[in-house]
Amino acid sequence: MRNIIIGGFAALVLASCAEEKKPKDGLDISGSIKGFKKGTLYIQRLNDSSKLVPIDTLKFNGQSDFSTHIDLKEPEMLYLFLDRGVTNSIDNNLPFFAEPGSMTIQTSLDYFTADATIKGSKNxxxxxxxxxxxxxxxxxxxxxxxxxxxxxxxxxxxxxxxxxxxxxxxxxxxxxxxxxxxxxxxxxxxxxxxxxxxxxxxxxxxxxxxxxxxxxxxxxxxxxxxxxxxxxxxxxxxx
Structure with missing residues (x-):
């Protein structure tokens, strides 16, 4: 009985530690860009001077999927900027209203903004x-x-x-x-x-x-x- 109690207490301590390590604020964002295999995806926000500045950089090298965690304390309009490398396009900047929690963005290389399906944000x-x-x-x-x-x-x-x-x-x-x-x-x-x-x-x-x-x-x-x-x-x- 004593061993069961000790074991249960240890499990609670471990769970508590795991909870403490988990970020209280932030956004877990994942998704895919169909057809995009080589290049860079930047997650950007507007600074106080109304200029877009990167807050995260994701390199693509053979894969189309991506995932990352962003420090985000409240809902905010962010932007996915696609660096296509050699080729370029005006269809490179995708705005999305981010919210703390989990979000997914599915889109394509050919129609980066038009094909975008964004889930996980009421805003x-x-x-x-x-x-x-x-x-x-x-x-x-x-x-x-x-x-x-x-x-x-x-x-x-x-x-x-x-x-x-x-x-x-x-x-x-x-x-x-x-x-x-x-x-x-x-x-x-x-x-x-x-x-x-x-x-x-x-x-x-x-x-x-x-x-x-x-x-x-x-x-x-x-x-x-x-x-x-x-x-x-x-x-x-x-x-």
Whole structure:
């Protein structure tokens, strides 16, 4: 009986030690890049000067899979930058909303950003949802730009004015849609991030609405603090 007790106590001690060695904060990230066999993958973040700086470097030499651990204390937008070596492409930088815990990213060399499937982050899921909504408005604006160029070439003044009104309405929908999305997700870090990244020039009226929707918890995060400082500065300038 005594040996059983001692054995059980030892197991608890070992489990406790293992728990102490396990990082309290951080991100375990793994995945694969189909077709990528030779080159370097950088995990980057924006520094205080808004420049991308590497926080981890992964070398590929015959394998397509990768895994690493990153010191990450709170959700943050990070970037996978692919160095293809001899060949290069504009499709090299993949943003993803990282969260402490475990995440997987599956993609391909040929369509690095378009093929990306990212799992393990609620903020990333919401970011995908937002981008899908915005894609419709972006496509609409591209169609209007093309129509405007044709109208200008034809010197059709009335058509140009009509298209300008449509573009203005489309821009208003973008602001309103983004504001509604942010207000509905004020409990997530994606809310202040999207506001700062997508609609920094929105009116103070909308900013006030967004500000009231940001939860106290999110207000204390990296993007929450930046958003609060931004709102204070905008109000100080009266814009």
């Amino acid at each position: 990333q899921d919401l970011y995908n949802e937002y981008r899908l909504m915005m894609s419709r408005l972006i496509n609409k604006n591209l169609d209007l730009i093309q129509a405007r160029l044709i109208a200008i070439n034809e010197k059709n003044t009335s058509r140009i004015d009509s298209i300008q009104k449509e573009q203005d309405d489309n821009l208003k929908r973008r602001y309103l849609t983004t504001t509604n999305f942010v207000v509905n997700h004020g409990d997530y870090e994606i809310a202040p991030y999207i506001t700062l990244a997508e609609i920094p020039d929105v009116t103070l009226k909308y900013l006030d609405t967004i500000d009231k929707s940001i939860s106290p918890k999110i207000a204390k995060t990296k993007y929450g603090k930046k958003f609060k400082a931004f709102v204070a500065e905008r109000k100080k300038m009266g814009q």
